[in-house]
Amino acid sequence: MSLFFGVVIAIGWIFSGAYGNPSILYFAVFFSILMNVVGYWFSDKIALALHHAKPVEMKSNPELYRILENLSITAGLPMPKFYLIQDPAPNAFATGRNPKNASVAVTTGLLEKLERSELEGVLAHELSHIGNRDMLVSTVAVVLVGFVSIVADMFMRSMWFGGMSNDDDRGKAGGFLVIIGILLSILAPIFASLIHLAISRRREFLADASGALLTRYPEGLASALGKIASYGRPIRTATNATAHLFFENPFGADRDGDGIPDHKQKTPWIVKIFSTHPPIEERIKILKNLKV
Amino acid sequence: MRTTYIILFMIGLVILWLIWMYNSLIRKRNRVDEAWSDIEVQLKRRYDLIPNVMETVKGYASHEQGVFQKVTEARTQAMGAKNAHEQAAAENVLSNTLKTLFAVAENYPDLKANANFLDLQRELADTENKIQSARRFFNSTILDYNSYIQSFPTNIMASVFGFGKKEFFDLEDNHPAQEPVKVSF
Numbered sequence: 001m002s003l004f005f006g007v008v009i010a011i012g013w014i015f016s017g018a019y020g021n022p023s024i025l026y027f028a029v030f031f032s033i034l035m036n037v038v039g040y041w042f043s044d045k046i047a048l049a050l051h052h053a054k055p056v057e058m059k060s061n062p063e064l065y066r067i068l069e070n071l072s073i074t075a076g077l078p079m080p081k082f083y084l085i086q087d088p089a090p091n092a093f094a095t096g097r098n099p100k101n102a103s104v105a106v107t108t109g110l111l112e113k114l115e116r117s118e119l120e121g122v123l124a125h126e127l128s129h130i131g132n133r134d135m136l137v138s139t140v141a142v143v144l145v146g147f148v149s150i151v152a153d154m155f156m157r158s159m160w161f162g163g164m165s166n167d168d169d170r171g172k173a174g175g176f177l178v179i180i181g182i183l184l185s186i187l188a189p190i191f192a193s194l195i196h197l198a199i200s201r202r203r204e205f206l207a208d209a210s211g212a213l214l215t216r217y218p219e220g221l222a223s224a225l226g227k228i229a230s231y232g233r234p235i236r237t238a239t240n241a242t243a244h245l246f247f248e249n250p251f252g253a254d255r256d257g258d259g260i261p262d263h264k265q266k267t268p269w270i271v272k273i274f275s276t277h278p279p280i281e282e283r284i285k286i287l288k289n290l291k292v
Numbered sequence: 293m294r295t296t297y298i299i300l301f302m303i304g305l306v307i308l309w310l311i312w313m314y315n316s317l318i319r320k321r322n323r324v325d326e327a328w329s330d331i332e333v334q335l336k337r338r339y340d341l342i343p344n345v346m347e348t349v350k351g352y353a354s355h356e357q358g359v360f361q362k363v364t365e366a367r368t369q370a371m372g373a374k375n376a377h378e379q380a381a382a383e384n385v386l387s388n389t390l391k392t393l394f395a396v397a398e399n400y401p402d403l404k405a406n407a408n409f410l411d412l413q414r415e416l417a418d419t420e421n422k423i424q425s426a427r428r429f430f431n432s433t434i435l436d437y438n439s440y441i442q443s444f445p446t447n448i449m450a451s452v453f454g455f456g457k458k459e460f461f462d463l464e465d466n467h468p469a470q471e472p473v474k475v476s477f
């Protein structure tokens with residue numbers, strides 16, 4: 001979503017520069033903010049439809065249903081809608097604009113591979129996302145950075161305008177500021193995605209911690225993460241559009257394709273800053289050190 | 293003139309801050325009350341299930357009068373509890389008498405095979421899990437409320453308006469999280 005946002009603003013910026021008309025950029029920013037807000041409002045329906053999720057009923061699967069029901073009581077949240085995705089890759093996600101309109105989805109692979117305590121850990125993590133309002137946080141982050149880029153653009157234009165009216169006074173400092181302004185406008189969309197991704201990673205750590213507080217058993221979540229990390233293949237329906245929603249990166253453990261699962265290697269910083277989720281080994285390490 | 297405005301502005305800020313503090317106190321207290329009503333919902337569910345369980349057991353083991361009487365007494369006691377402390381004690385007694393009831397049921401193979409009885413047993417076990425969940429949520433809101441009214445400067449506001457410390461709801465917890473139950477799907 002933030003990538004889309006960045007691209008739209010970048011295109012808007014290039015066009016508005018080419019035609020010398022700022023309204024194109026403002027339109028682009030407005031359009032992408034609108035898309036984000038619409039995405040935020042309908043995120044649950046979009047994500048569930050994309051992954052062909054089927055509802056979990058109390059009658060058909062009481063054990064599973066009750067785990068989530070009891071965890072919601074512990075978290076003091078209304079019971080979210082509960083969905084199952086037919087997919088062998090173990091993963092889960094939570095979405096929805098507020099606790100009353102929230103959904104939690106798990107894959108069939110997750111149910112097959114995890115013990116009850118591990119499953120509780122994963123579901124508690126997802127419930128914490130709902131309780132911490134992470135969908136809202138992420139949307140607000142994107143919209144805020146959007147405004148930053150508008151302000152940066154206005155700043156640059158006003159400087160050009162001012163610079164032209166008294167050309168003679170324009171010294172070295174003016175030229176320097178113009179260069180900074182141009183750089184800022186180019187970098188704004190990139191910063192937009194980076195800040196959004198950084199926030200997304202922070203919120204994953206936070207959800208891990210609050211999830212552990214719900215079950216009082218961080219080892220369950222840690223061992224679930226270990227199992228998920230060792231499963232190499234991606235979710236069949238994985239797309240960038242919903243990647244940030246998932247419990248763990250849905251593209252599989254071996255993202256660089258060298259045959260060694262990523263969690264056995266040290267993650268390079270450039271990969272880190274462009275990821276929606278923190279490195280799994282870091283998440284496990286933090287959980288193992290938690291005392292609840 | 294200017295200093296008067298600044299002073300007025302400062303006083304306004306302080307008043308706003310006090311209002312905010314008072315409202316937080318009210319909000320946190322209401323959350324505690326709401327969490328308590330969540331526990332009551334689950335407790336009520338248990339009280340409603342118990343007569344059904346007893347009826348089923350009576351059908352097979354009608355001469356175990358002593359156990360039935362104990363459960364009925366414990367249930368009445370728990371339903372009449374006046375405060376959280378009393379409630380917790382009564383619930384613990386009730387849980388123990390129920391354990392005795394199920395231990396008695398173990399002696400009757402026909403009863404153990406009864407589908408209705410198994411259903412009720414599962415329902416009751418689920419309700420007990422839910423009571424524990426609701427209790428943990430209640431205690432987390434209590435922790436939040438108590439630390440708020442005891443920390444400076446809200447403790448002054450709390451004592452002025454009579455916000456007292458609240459008690460945790462302690463049930464005998466069999467620590468389900470520390471000994472994970474193995475259930476396969």
